[in-house]
Amino acid sequence: MGLKSKVLIVGGTGYIGKKLVKASLGHGHETYVLQRREIGVDIEKVQMLLSFKKQGARLVIGSFDDHRSLVEAVKQVDVVICAISGAHIRSHQILLQLKLVDAIKEAGNVKRFIPSEFGTDPSRMAHAMEPGRETFDQKMMVRKAIEDAGIPFTYISANCYAGYFVGGLCQFGHLLPPTDSVVLFGDGNQKSIFVEEDDIATYTIRTIDDPRTLNKTVYIRPPANILSQREIVEIWEKLIGKQLVKTSLSEKEFLDMIKDKGYVDQAGMTHFYHFFYEGCLANFEIGDDAEEACALYPDVEYIKVEDYLKQYL
Numbered sequence: 001m002g003l004k005s006k007v008l009i010v011g012g013t014g015y016i017g018k019k020l021v022k023a024s025l026g027h028g029h030e031t032y033v034l035q036r037r038e039i040g041v042d043i044e045k046v047q048m049l050l051s052f053k054k055q056g057a058r059l060v061i062g063s064f065d066d067h068r069s070l071v072e073a074v075k076q077v078d079v080v081i082c083a084i085s086g087a088h089i090r091s092h093q094i095l096l097q098l099k100l101v102d103a104i105k106e107a108g109n110v111k112r113f114i115p116s117e118f119g120t121d122p123s124r125m126a127h128a129m130e131p132g133r134e135t136f137d138q139k140m141m142v143r144k145a146i147e148d149a150g151i152p153f154t155y156i157s158a159n160c161y162a163g164y165f166v167g168g169l170c171q172f173g174h175l176l177p178p179t180d181s182v183v184l185f186g187d188g189n190q191k192s193i194f195v196e197e198d199d200i201a202t203y204t205i206r207t208i209d210d211p212r213t214l215n216k217t218v219y220i221r222p223p224a225n226i227l228s229q230r231e232i233v234e235i236w237e238k239l240i241g242k243q244l245v246k247t248s249l250s251e252k253e254f255l256d257m258i259k260d261k262g263y264v265d266q267a268g269m270t271h272f273y274h275f276f277y278e279g280c281l282a283n284f285e286i287g288d289d290a291e292e293a294c295a296l297y298p299d300v301e302y303i304k305v306e307d308y309l310k311q312y313l
C-alpha cells in the first residue's frame with residue numbers, strides 16, 4: 001500500500017460535496033476544501049467550512065474568478081474532486097469547471113480529476129429532451145476539455161440520489177413518503193437505480209487511488225437497489241402495513257404536464273421522464289471500458305432502499 005492521495009474538494013459545502021469531505025477524511029486522506037471568496041455572507045457555508053477544519057480538513061482560499069488561486073490550490077494535492085451543483089433546482093454551475101480544468105492543466109501535478117457528475121452518465125443521454133439535456137450537454141463539454149487537456153480522470157455515475165427519489169416514492173416534487181395515495185409513472189415497472197448519498201461519497205473516495213478506475217466511468221449499481229417505482233411503493237406499503245391508493249400517469253399526460261411548467265421544473269421533469277418512462281439508468285450493460293463500484297468494493301455495506309425508508313416511520 002502506498003501513501004494515500006491528498007485530495008482537494010471543490011464545492012465541499014454543497015449537497016454531495018459535504019458527504020465527499022466526510023468520506024475523504026474518514027478514509028484517512030489529507031483533505032483540502034476550496035474556500036471560495038464568493039462565499040460572501042453565507043453564514044451556513046462559513047460554519048460548515050469551520051466544522052470541516054475542526055475535523056481535520058485544510059481550507060484553501062480560491063476563486064473561479066482568480067485563475068492563479070485555482071492553480072495554487074491544485075498544486076497542493078494529488079486528486080481534485082469537483083462537486084459544484086449541476087441541478088437546476090439548486091444552482092447550475094457545471095461550466096465553471098472549465099476554469100478548473102485550465103488550472104489543473106497548468107499545474108501539471110494532478111494525477112486524477114473527478115468532475116461534478118454523480119448522476120446519469122451524460123455520454124448515454126444525447127437523445128435527452130430539452131431543457132433537461134442542457135445538464136448532459138454541459139457535462140460532455142467538461143469531459144471533452146478534460147480529455148483534450150490529457151488530464152487523468154474518473155467519471156462517477158451514481159444514478160438516483162436516495163434523498164431526492166426514495167423518500168417521495170419517486171414522485172416529482174415530493175421528498176416525504178405518502179401514507180394514503182401515490183401516483184405511478186405509467187405502470188411503474190421501469191427499473192431505476194437508487195444510491196444513498198453517503199454511499200456515493202464512499203465509493204467515489206475508494207476509486208481515487210485505484211488503478212482499475214483510471215480514465216474510466218464507474219457506475220454505482222447496488223444490486224438490491226435496482227428497483228422500479230412500483231417495487232419501492234410495495235416496500236413502503238410493507239413497512240407501514242397498508243396499501244396505498246395507486247393512480248397512473250400516462251406518458252402523454254406527463255409530457256403534457258411538462259409544457260405548463262417553468263424552466264426549472266421542466267428541466268427536472270424531463271429527467272424523470274427518461275428515468276421512469278424510458279428506464280435509461282438500468283436498460284444497458286456496462287461495457288469493458290467501465291467499472292461497477294459494488295463489484296470493485298464488495299466490502300462496502302451499502303444502504304438498501306428498505307432500510308433507507310425505515311427512517312420515515
